[in-house]
Amino acid sequence: ARYDLGIASLPVTHALLPIENRPICRARMEAVMAASHPLAGKSALTAGDLAGQPIIGMLPGLFGRQQADEFFRADGAVPSYAVETTSSLMACQMARDGAGIALLDRLSVKAMDSAGMAVRPLDPPHWLSYGYIHHKGQVLSAEARAFLDCMARYIDGFRATDSAAAEAVIPQWDGSLAP
Numbered sequence: 001a002r003y004d005l006g007i008a009s010l011p012v013t014h015a016l017l018p019i020e021n022r023p024i025c026r027a028r029m030e031a032v033m034a035a036s037h038p039l040a041g042k043s044a045l046t047a048g049d050l051a052g053q054p055i056i057g058m059l060p061g062l063f064g065r066q067q068a069d070e071f072f073r074a075d076g077a078v079p080s081y082a083v084e085t086t087s088s089l090m091a092c093q094m095a096r097d098g099a100g101i102a103l104l105d106r107l108s109v110k111a112m113d114s115a116g117m118a119v120r121p122l123d124p125p126h127w128l129s130y131g132y133i134h135h136k137g138q139v140l141s142a143e144a145r146a147f148l149d150c151m152a153r154y155i156d157g158f159r160a161t162d163s164a165a166a167e168a169v170i171p172q173w174d175g176s177l178a179p
Helices: 063-074 088-096 106-110 142-159 163-168
Strands: 006-009 019-034 054-058 080-085 101-105 117-121 127-135 169-171
Touching: 019 063, 019 088, 019 106, 019 142, 019 163, 054 063, 054 088, 063 101, 080 088, 088 101, 088 106, 088 117, 101 106, 106 117, 106 163, 117 163, 142 163, 142 169, 163 169
Parallel strands: 054 080, 054 101
Antiparallel strands: 006 127, 019 101, 019 117, 019 127, 019 169
16 A cells, blocks of 8 residues: 555554654644533633543543543543543534533644634643654655645644634644655
8 A cells, every 4th residue: 555644643653664753733732612611711721620520532542532631640630531432523512512521632623613612721731743644765745745735824824813723733844844
């Protein structure tokens, strides 16, 4: 099977394949909830604030779940997972509809209609890295380079929408390409 590149949360490793990881951006993990939720009035949320709240989480073993568990563990808090899913889009929608609080990055939240939804940063901040991967030593095709340029423009446009988006997504790709 041949591929030019993949977009993934970083880092990615494989025991049998030499993979090159290149960062594109960092996205801050945030708490997503219904706008009517009592915690929506806070400017930022700690793991202690979220302990005891029904959490909508990714399934155990998935990257998003590992990151959420790491956030809680760093504060000694224990999350109360009420719902588990494989879809960040589903987690976001359930949180917006009042089923609990989801911990997602701002780029994932962007895919949802934000009407009736509150998004609050975590304290301390917890960042996720996204980037592109490809076979080590592979020269990227013109199409792959054009796709990466398109992604960079999308991230810049997203950050320009408002100051909260600019603070929550930090570009890391300088336009240089791996060999």
